[in-house]
Structure formats: C-alpha cells, structure tokens
Amino acid sequence: MLPVLDKKQVEFEKIVQHLQSELATLRTGRANGGLVENITVDYYGAPTQLLTIAQISVPEPRQIAIQPYDKNALKDIEKAIQASNLGINPVNDGNYIRLIIPQMTEERRKELVKVVAQMAEKSRVAIRNVREEIWKEIQKMEKDGKISEDDLRAGKDEMQKVIDGFNEQIKQIAEAKEKEVMTI
Numbered sequence: 117m118l119p120v121l122d123k124k125q126v127e128f129e130k131i132v133q134h135l136q137s138e139l140a141t142l143r144t145g146r147a148n149g150g151l152v153e154n155i156t157v158d159y160y161g162a163p164t165q166l167l168t169i170a171q172i173s174v175p176e177p178r179q180i181a182i183q184p185y186d187k188n189a190l191k192d193i194e195k196a197i198q199a200s201n202l203g204i205n206p207v208n209d210g211n212y213i214r215l216i217i218p219q220m221t222e223e224r225r226k227e228l229v230k231v232v233a234q235m236a237e238k239s240r241v242a243i244r245n246v247r248e249e250i251w252k253e254i255q256k257m258e259k260d261g262k263i264s265e266d267d268l269r270a271g272k273d274e275m276q277k278v279i280d281g282f283n284e285q286i287k288q289i290a291e292a293k294e295k296e297v298m299t300i
Contacts, residue, residue: 157196180215236290
C-alpha cells in the first residue's frame with residue numbers, strides 16, 4: 117500500500133465515525149441514549165455534557181430515563197433539554213427526568229430519510245476531497261520520479277479500491293438508519 121494512502125486511511129475512518137455520530141443524534145420513533153448524551157448542561161456555571169453528569173438509560177422502547185449523579189442538577193438538565201432542538205418535553209419526578217419519544221408521522225419519517233441521505237452525501241463528498249488530495253500527491257510523486265508510471269496506475273487502482281470500500285460502508289450505515297427511521 118502506498119504510504120500516502122496509509123496516512124489518509126485515518127481520515128477516511130474519521131469521516132465514517134463522524135457520520136455514525138451524526139446519525140445517532142437523529143430522533144427516530146425509538147428511544148436512543150445517543151439522542152441526549154451530547155446535550156450541554158450548565159452545571160454549576162460550567163458547560164458540561166449530559167453524559168458526564170447523569171446516567172442515561174432506555175427502560176422502554178419509547179422512553180429515555182436520565183438520573184443525575186447530583187440531584188441538584190435536575191433543574192439544569194431539564195432546562196438544557198428544553199433549550200435543545202429535540203422537541204420533547206422532559207418530565208421531572210424529583211429523582212429522574214423522563215423523556216417520552218412521540219410516535220412519528222409518515223411525513224416526518226420521509227423528511228428524516230432525506231436528512232440521512234444528505235448526511236451520507238456530505239460524507240461521500242468528504243471522502244472525494246481526501247481522494248483528490250491523495251491523487252495529487254501520487255501524481256506529484258510520479259512527476260518527481262519517486263514512482264514509475266506503472267506505480268501511478270497501480271496506486272490509482274489501489275486508491276479506488278479503498279475509496280469504494282469506504283463508500284460502501286457509508287451506504288450501509290445510511291441504509292440501516294433509513295430502515296430504522298421508516299420502521300414503525
């Protein structure tokens with residue numbers, strides 16, 4: 117494998133991981149702790165991720181339960197959830213905050229499928245941008261005499277195989293999320 121391709125492999129993996137984390141924040145009809153774990157809470161004056169100050173669990177398919185380690189944080193967590201763009205009203209019972217995930221309409225599901233497709237396309241564009249960087253570097257190596265013309269062609273084929281593999285991963289991740297969104 118070309119050294120330039122080795123170096124960029126990490127970037128490809130980061131693009132795929134970013135897509136997965138972005139898709140985890142999409143609200144489907146099913147409860148998922150990833151929906152709220154990155155909400156920023158004003159905890160004693162410091163912005164803190166909800167995941168670090170509370171235990172997040174999914175006791176039922178359409179319910180998220182949040183139990184703060186410090187009971188004094190309940191009001192702050194409740195405010196942060198209301199301020200987020202989730203569109204879910206938290207229920208504070210004094211010990212837990214419960215979020216009931218409402219059933220989604222067919223129209224909303226179709227909108228979310230479009231959002232998933234847009235996120236996947238952004239990831240594919242990012243992959244293409246990295247591919248362009250690799251290709252320019254391979255061409256420069258050939259121009260400088262570091263590799264032969266045959267190595268240039270072999271490098272291009274090898275690069276395309278790697279790109280195709282990551283594009284397939286993105287496609288599978290997006291299809292799985294679309295299926296999850298469309299499941300009632």
